[in-house]
Amino acid sequence: MVFKEIYYAGSRTPLDGVYFRDQFYEIYNNSAETIYLDGIYFANLTPGKATTLLPIWPEEDGDNYAYAERVWKFPGNGTEYPLASGESCVISQFAVNHKLEQYNPNSPVDCSSSDFEFNMDNPKFPDQPAIDMLHVFYDGKAEKGKVPQYLTSVFGGAYVIFxxxxEEQWDPVNDNNMKTTDLRNPNNKRFYAKIPVKHVLDAVECIDNESMVNAKRVPAVLDAGLTYVGATYCSLSIARKRTMNEDGEPVRRENGALIFEDTNNSTNDFERGLVPILRRYDTKIPAWNHTR
Structure with missing residues (x-):
């Protein structure tokens, strides 16, 4: 399982306002086997924006954890949401056609075919046919909080799936060993979830631009590099590179599924500054998608 494309930067409106409701994250089954999404977690890590002033975490944690601001989970009973080899799923902040007049005609994306969405129960942005992700953790609690949307940094966040x-228990809400504050500020009472590094399936770190390459906040064992689009509200995304053979042709599995680069180094694995496209290269849509 890998992040195939991430569109976080947002877009500009016809009157040069800013629009960030069109963020999406595409996850791809890069293996030869069917994987069930049921129970897989999605999280954005802290700091939300790249900074050289990094948090201080408990010394006893060592390099065993990544630290999340907010955690979601795919729903399902264990076998409801199979993702076959070569299929991808899209999770949108708001799963609508953002190009419509009531949203932002300048948006580059129509997210109405998304498989899942991050529904924050905001009546101004009503629930869509896409399946709701399950909210797990924010600031030490299971509740979503009062923010009107799930917005990750338009400067570039850090994202993990795990x-x-x-046979293991992981409950960052009720287990104090699985959450912590930032020890840099003793008065900081905000809690972050501790994600065991050994259970991370994929991680991608994004930064503002090339001037922030020294602001790395994701453990190198998860992502040895980083990537960026270089600007905010620029209608651009990052997309994982296809693996190419010596003739410059994309490598495919026996079933025709594309194989994407996955060296755990986003500097090398991603193209950057692309116009975002859901299911780029015509990767397959799951049979359970609401449009099928």
């Missing part, structure tokens, strides 16, 4: 084995 799965906790069935």
């Amino acid at each position: 799965r906790i084995p069935e």
Whole structure:
């Protein structure tokens, strides 16, 4: 499982306002086997924006954890949402056609075919046919909080997907060992979820631009590099590179599925500054998508 494309930067409106409701994250099954999304977690890490003033975490944690601001989970009973080899799923902040007049005609994306969305129960942005992600954690609690949308940094966030084995318990809301504050500020009472590095399936770190390459905040074992689009509200995304053979042709599995670069180094694995496209290269849509 890998992040295939991430569109976080947002867009400009016809009157040169800013629009950030069109963020999306595409996840691809880069393996030869079917993977069930059920129970897989999605999180954005802290700091939300790249900075050289990094948090201080408990010394006993060592390099064993990444630290999340907010955590979501794919729903399902274990076998409801299969993702076959070569299929991808899209999770949108708001799963609508953002090009419509009531949203932003300048937006580059129509997210109405998204498989999932981050529904924050805001009546101004009503629930869509896309399946709701399950909210797990924010600031030490299971509640979503009062923010009107799930917005990750338009400057570039850090994102992970992970799965906790069935035989292990992971409850950052009720288990104090699985959450912590930033020890840099003793008066800081905000809690962050501790994600075991060993259970991370994929991680991508994004920064503002090339001037922030020294502001790395994701453990190198998860992502040895970083990537960026270079500006905010620029209608651009990052997209994972296809693996190419010596003839310059994309490598495919026996079933025709594309194989994407996955060296755990976003500097090398991603193209940057692209016009965002859901399911770029015509990757397959799951049979359970609401449009099928």
